[in-house]
Amino acid sequence: MPSFSYYASAEAIPPTGAVPVFCDIDPASYITSADQVKAVMTPQTKAVIAVHLFGNIAPVAEIEALGVPVVEDCAQAAGSAGQDGNPGALGTIASHSFYPSKNLGAFGDGGAITTSDRELAERVRMLRFHGSRDRVNHEEIGFNSRLDEIQAAVLRILLPQLPAWAAHRAAAASRYEELGLGRLVTLPQATAGAAPAWHLFVVGTDDPDQLSQQLAASGIQSRGYYRRPIHEQPSMSSWRPATGSLPGTDEAARRHLALPISATISDEQIEQVVTAVGAALS
Numbered sequence: 689m690p691s692f693s694y695y696a697s698a699e700a701i702p703p704t705g706a707v708p709v710f711c712d713i714d715p716a717s718y719i720t721s722a723d724q725v726k727a728v729m730t731p732q733t734k735a736v737i738a739v740h741l742f743g744n745i746a747p748v749a750e751i752e753a754l755g756v757p758v759v760e761d762c763a764q765a766a767g768s769a770g771q772d773g774n775p776g777a778l779g780t781i782a783s784h785s786f787y788p789s790k791n792l793g794a795f796g797d798g799g800a801i802t803t804s805d806r807e808l809a810e811r812v813r814m815l816r817f818h819g820s821r822d823r824v825n826h827e828e829i830g831f832n833s834r835l836d837e838i839q840a841a842v843l844r845i846l847l848p849q850l851p852a853w854a855a856h857r858a859a860a861a862s863r864y865e866e867l868g869l870g871r872l873v874t875l876p877q878a879t880a881g882a883a884p885a886w887h888l889f890v891v892g893t894d895d896p897d898q899l900s901q902q903l904a905a906s907g908i909q910s911r912g913y914y915r916r917p918i919h920e921q922p923s924m925s926s927w928r929p930a931t932g933s934l935p936g937t938d939e940a941a942r943r944h945l946a947l948p949i950s951a952t953i954s955d956e957q958i959e960q961v962v963t964a965v966g967a968a969l970s
Contacts, residue, residue, distance in 0.1 A: 689737035690720045691917040692937045697739055697761050698918045706734060708927050710919045715940040716877040718742055718890065722750035724936075728929075729754065740765035740775045742890050743791070743857070745882035748778035759783070763799075764887035766791035767854025771881020776802045781812075786835075786843055791857070791887050791951070792850050794839040853951035854885030860953050861886050867962045872969050873899075874943070888913070889949035893969075896945035902968035908961055910947050917941050 689697060691710040701708045711728045713720050718741045725736055736754075738746035739761040749772050752758050758779030765775040766784065776782040786798035801812050814821050819830030861884070865875060874892035878884050890913075893899050900910045917937050919928050932938070947961055 690739050690741070690937070691919040691934055692718060692914055692940050693739045693741055693761070693918060694763065694914070695918055695921060696763075697737060698924065701737075708918075708924065709733070710917075710927070710929055710934065710937075712934045712936045713741075713940060714877075715892065715936045715943070716874070717744055717879050718876065718940055718944075719744050719746050719879050722747055722754060725751050726754055729756070735759050735780075737761055738779060740768060742876065743768045743884040743887040744876065745770035745775060745879050745884065747879060748772065752779065757781075762802075763787075763790065765885075766887075767850050767857070767885030769883040769885075770879075777804070780805060781808055786839065791853060791885055792843065792846060794842050794846075796839055798835050798839040798843070800835065856951050856953075857885045857887075857949055858883065860949050860958060861889055863955060863958045864889065864947070864962065867959060869962050869965065872962075872965050873945075886949055888946045890944050890946045892940070892943040893945055894943065896943060899965070899968050900945060903961075903964055906960075906964040906967075908948065908964050910945055912945055914944070915941055 689708060689710065690713050692713050698708045709728050711720050711724045713724065720738065733756055735757045736751050737759045738748050738751055740746050741764060743765050745765070745768055748758050748760060760775055760779040760782035762775045762782050763785035768775055770778065772778055776784060781801060781803040784800045784802065786792060786794040786800070788794060788796065803809050815828065815830040816833040817830065818832060819826045819828035821827065869875060876890055896912055903910050918924055919934065948957065
């Protein structure tokens with residue numbers, strides 16, 4: 689799995705008895721390629737977590753061609769589309785987040801799992817309710833991990849609006865490019881055939897912290913999300929790869945900065961951001 693991601697992507701691995709193995713990313717797209725996965729695979733590899741980071745789409749079909757199941761992390765990809773289909777329907781199984789800040793967010797914590805494998809689906813249903821199929825017999829140690837009815841009702845109302853929200857996010861990213869932001873910072877590159885509904889619009893710049901401070905002085909919020917990649921976290925010290933073995937990850941962690949984007953951002957606001965970035969970097 690990629691180290692440049694939210695910590696939860698890796699946090700789920702050790703409790704299963706498995707060991708996280710970290711692979712590199714392309715710092716232009718923030719996505720792991722099949723070749724980068726292959727470089728760290730061994731005969732003991734049981735699965736690959738493909739993260740659709742920031743709404744960009746990982747090459748799931750190419751990774752599956754390596755002969756391993758693919759678990760999709762779709763937490764940031766609601767509304768995005770790939771050349772082989774929509775995230776959540778590309779791999780063996782997928783996780784989704786409905787945290788309020790996501791492209792499709794509830795009023796509180798929530799998530800979902802999707803799979804086309806009937807046996808997996810049945811086991812997930814059992815595990816989410818304390819390992820029980822009938823509320824009487826508990827076949828496995830499970831979890832209390834059901835989406836509550838209020839959040840489900842909220843999501844059911846919001847879901848029809850997702851295509852329009854996704855289109856607005858994509859248009860906002862295009863507007864940034866049209867206004868020449870790419871002459872000032874490195875724009876995120878969509879992977880082949882992807883139509884990202886950018887959850888975060890993350891650019892690259894040599895001194896992101898300084899730029900963020902100057903934008904804040906203009907009333908514009910920006911931030912870096914993964915300054916410390918997962919493999920550098922204290923809890924992951926037992927599985928840390930050699931220093932310098934993930935150069936793309938190191939570059940992305942050092943240079944990335946998320947600029948404003950949302951389902952409601954206006955052209956005027958985008959123009960203000962581009963103007964402020966230009967002034968800060970001049």
